[in-house]
Amino acid sequence: MSVNFHELIEGFHNFKESYLLKEHEFFDRLAHGQSPKTLVIACCDSRADPAILMGCRPGDLFVVRSIAALVPGADHAGDPDAVLAAVEYGVKHLDVDHIIVMGHSNCGGIHGALFPKKS
Structure with missing residues (x-):
């Protein structure tokens, strides 16, 4: 499709x-x-669109997508990372009230991390 x-x-x-x-x-x-009250960290999977799955309109969600909805740990806070930058922007500049990390079943990113292909 x-x-x-x-x-x-x-x-x-x-x-x-x-x-x-x-x-x-x-x-x-x-x-x-924009003034969304919810930040969603979601997987890049083309089948799992947070706005569609949650019935939202444009402007309702501040969304950042990463492979497997991974969020770097606090020990990487000084590293240049798009996910952390988006979270910081959402919290400090958009004043979001909620942060949702939205994973999904049969995630290829998780599968790839657990079972890496042999080179």
Whole structure:
């Protein structure tokens, strides 16, 4: 169930025509800033989209995705890491109230970590 590049472009045009124009006031408000109250750290898996699974609209969640929803430990706090940077931004600048780490079953990232391929 893969989408080719042209279908992605067509999907964006459909979004603009059927959703963006109908909800223009909502998106105008979002254009001025975001204030989500929940940060979600989720797996990169294309089948597990937090916004869809939780029934959220644009602006409801601040989402960072990493392989297997992994979060580096506190001993890596000085390292440049996108997940830690997103968490810090969500907490310090967006003032999120909740942080959810959302894993899922049959995660390829976890499987790959537990059973690495032989080189």
